[in-house]
Structure formats: structure tokens, C-alpha cells
Amino acid sequence: MSRLSSPTGVRVNRPYYVPVDSRTVRDVSLTYRALGLLTYLLDQKEGWQVRSDQLSKGEGREGREAIRTALRELARKGYYRLERRRFRSGQCAMGTAVSVLPIEQWVKDYEVFGTSKNPAVPVVEQEDGSFLVEYPDGTFGSDGFTADPADEEPPADLGPEPGEQPEPVAAPSKPEPEPAAPAKPVRKRRTRRTAEQKQADDEAKAAEAEKKAAMKKALDDAAESVAKWWWAHAEKHLGAYVGQKKGYVAMRTQVRSALETGYTQKECGLALQSAKKHWPSAQQWQHALGIVTKNIQPSQPFGRVAYSDVATWGVPSQGSSSLQGDSQTTPSAVNDDADDATFGVIARS
Known part of the structure; x- marks a missing residue:
């Protein structure tokens, strides 16, 4: 089983210690261009992204259309495919898959998805990390990947060595009864409204x-x-x-x-x-x-508020005198001098 280090990385179906299989090298149905491109893809590490524009760059490389033609050839032969992956987390990502040997299931999937406008094969992640192909009719099928040898658990006890006596097998014990499942809560049934209640509700509405x-x-x-x-x-x-x-x-x-x-x-x-x-x-x-509503003060026509002694100094107290030539009353605070000083012009001799 391929391990993904990146959601959009390439998944390579190969034994981790064999980069290219001899049967693939001798596959006469592949052009040298497709075989060379497949060899290059198999040499990449897991998580590497296959992009035709990147593969076409560099000295001695062919153009992007030539790369795409080779990728389509590999897809028809079951060595390569484009995948639309849906993970258990709800994320979706586009990626590619490459196989060291042709996979018959990939050839069949190419006939289903490869000729459509969106040739990507939809695959869905399972609980164990593997992927299943989701077909247009809603069914699921194998994605063609085999388990890596490193992922396989060691076999159970294969039996006694030659010359050893097998251990006696104990009689099977009586299975303990499974605990009874908890009773489901009884749901209260909704009572039907009477005709009078329905009429009252309609009248209220x-x-x-x-x-x-x-x-x-x-x-x-x-x-x-x-x-x-x-x-x-x-x-x-x-x-x-x-x-x-x-x-x-x-x-x-x-x-x-x-x-x-x-x-x-x-x-x-x-x-x-x-x-x-x-x-x-x-x-x-x-x-x-x-x-x-008196929440906003109206603006003055000339932008200035007329001067007012009362507005500036407050309401004058009773008995205050008026200044000559001023219609406004003087404030009580300035009517009398606190020190009784007399102001006037000093005549010089």
C-alpha cells in the first residue's frame, strides 16, 4: 500500500527496493518515449507531483504536448492515471498514481473515465488509509494497489519444529453470554390535535x-x-x-x-x-x-453663535446694575469690587 506524504503527491505501486521491473522494460507495447518517462516517474520519491509543464523543462527534454501524449499512452496501458482524491477529513485533492507493472483494473477504469471531459478517476480514502474507486453508478471497486511487504504482519505460529511434540489442545470453553443490549428509550408519541384545537389555532393565526x-x-x-x-x-x-x-x-x-x-x-x-x-x-x-427631535443642534447661517452675557456668565442675581450702552445685565460676580478700590484717571501736577 502506498503511503502519502502529501495530499497531492504521486502514489507509486512498486516494491520499495525495485525501481523498475524487467517485464515493464521489455513491454513492446510501450514506445521508448513512454517507457523513458515511466522510468523517470518511478525514480521519484513518494509525494512528488507529476506536472507536464515541469517535465518538459530542461535540456534534452521534449515539449509539453509530447509529455502529455506519453502520459495518455501510459494511462491507456495501465501504468499511470490521474486521480481525484477524497479524504476522510472531507478534503479533496488532485494527484497521480504510477505503477511499476501494468494494472488491468487501471486499463478498465481508463475506458470508463479516460474518455470523459474530466479524465480523473475519483478515489475515496478508507479507514485503513487505502483508497477505493467510486464509479458513476455509486458502487466502489479496488484501486489496483497491492500491500507493501513491510506492511504485512508476520505469520502466526506455523506449528512445532520437526521432532517436537505438539502441545495438547485444550477443550474449548463455553462462551460467555453476551450482555444484553441497553433498551432503547421509548419515544413519546405525538398526540393528534383535536378538531377544536386545530380550529382555535387557525382562528388565532x-x-x-x-x-x-x-x-x-x-x-x-x-x-x-x-x-x-x-x-x-x-x-x-x-x-x-x-x-x-x-x-x-x-x-x-x-x-x-x-x-x-x-x-x-x-x-x-x-x-x-x-x-x-x-x-x-x-x-x-x-x-x-x-x-x-432636538437630538441635533441646527447649524448657524454664518457658522458663528451670537454673543450673549447670560449664555456666557449665567443668569444674573437680583439687584445687579446694567452697563451703559449694553442691553444685557452684568453678572453679579463683577458688580462690586471685593476690595472696594476706586478706579479713575490720576491727574499729574
Whole structure:
């Protein structure tokens, strides 16, 4: 049996100590080209990959088509084949197999698979590491490999040496009874639903479906109401819509999604007014909804916020005075000087 060191490596059917068999060398049905290529393949170690483009490289080598022709000849004669391997792990890999002697089974397999579009022979790995061929009808057959002598176990005791007395054979003991198999768990049988239960279930399903349909209709009507109002309002204040087709339907879908999320019809209407678009983009729509719900602060027209003493210093306390020429009240913190100092212009003499 061939040992694989690589999932895509070549499997070589040969005794480990004989690289080429004399019967193969004297096979007159093989051309010298095919015989030479086979000898080269048999000389490679297990796990080596057979590739026609690599075999055609090098000084004195023939072209790739000549190599492929020789490989097809070896496949017809039962010395070589392409394999599609499926391993127990679930992996699949392409590889090749080479035999030191022609295998009759490979010749038959070539007649089945070699003339198809995919000439690779499908082989499936078994528990002991060997492979079986899987045929189109679902059956399995031998892959033609024989066991390596090193894999064979030594024979059992062959009997006494000449002149030795054989040991007496003991009478066979009574076989012990096999333990009883554990009882299979009893599966509970499913009780059939009564006609009343089935009718109740059907009524519950129908009620649920009717409830969902009513909710969907209410949502569609609310979205249509907001969309119709806004379309008329936008044409009056923004002009006729000249954008992409189905803009009204897309805008109504935006409104419906917002209503389904939890926004009110009023908030959707205000958001459309804030966006100032017949059909706002997704980003504009989300921004407008954020402004309406006070989750986003509206941007100032000139990018600056007007100055305010109250916003800067806080609410002034009672009794604070006002600065001349300023409408804002002064903060209590700056009304009185803590050290009662008097400020003014010092006159120089």
C-alpha cells in the first residue's frame, strides 16, 4: 500500500527496493518515449507531483504536448492515471498514481473515465488509509494497489519444529453470554390535535394576520397622508419636481420607515420642511429628523453663535446694575469690587 506524504503527491505501486521491473522494460507495447518517462516517474520519491509543464523543462527534454501524449499512452496501458482524491477529513485533492507493472483494473477504469471531459478517476480514502474507486453508478471497486511487504504482519505460529511434540489442545470453553443490549428509550408519541384545537389555532393565526394587515394599512395610510401633503407644499414653495423618476414613492418610503421606527406624522412633516427638498437624501433626512427631535443642534447661517452675557456668565442675581450702552445685565460676580478700590484717571501736577 502506498503511503502519502502529501495530499497531492504521486502514489507509486512498486516494491520499495525495485525501481523498475524487467517485464515493464521489455513491454513492446510501450514506445521508448513512454517507457523513458515511466522510468523517470518511478525514480521519484513518494509525494512528488507529476506536472507536464515541469517535465518538459530542461535540456534534452521534449515539449509539453509530447509529455502529455506519453502520459495518455501510459494511462491507456495501465501504468499511470490521474486521480481525484477524497479524504476522510472531507478534503479533496488532485494527484497521480504510477505503477511499476501494468494494472488491468487501471486499463478498465481508463475506458470508463479516460474518455470523459474530466479524465480523473475519483478515489475515496478508507479507514485503513487505502483508497477505493467510486464509479458513476455509486458502487466502489479496488484501486489496483497491492500491500507493501513491510506492511504485512508476520505469520502466526506455523506449528512445532520437526521432532517436537505438539502441545495438547485444550477443550474449548463455553462462551460467555453476551450482555444484553441497553433498551432503547421509548419515544413519546405525538398526540393528534383535536378538531377544536386545530380550529382555535387557525382562528388565532387568522386574527394575528388580520392585526398585522391592519397595522400595515394604518402605517401606509399615515405615510401617504404626510407624503401627499408635503408634495403639494413643496411644489407650491420650491417649484415643480424635476428630479429622478419615482421621487414621490421614494420620499413616501422614507416617511413610512420613520413612522415605523416611532417618529410621529408631525415630526416627519417638520423634518421635510427642515430638509427643504422634494426628496431628501438619506443623510439629509436623518439630519432633519435629528433637528426636529432636538437630538441635533441646527447649524448657524454664518457658522458663528451670537454673543450673549447670560449664555456666557449665567443668569444674573437680583439687584445687579446694567452697563451703559449694553442691553444685557452684568453678572453679579463683577458688580462690586471685593476690595472696594476706586478706579479713575490720576491727574499729574
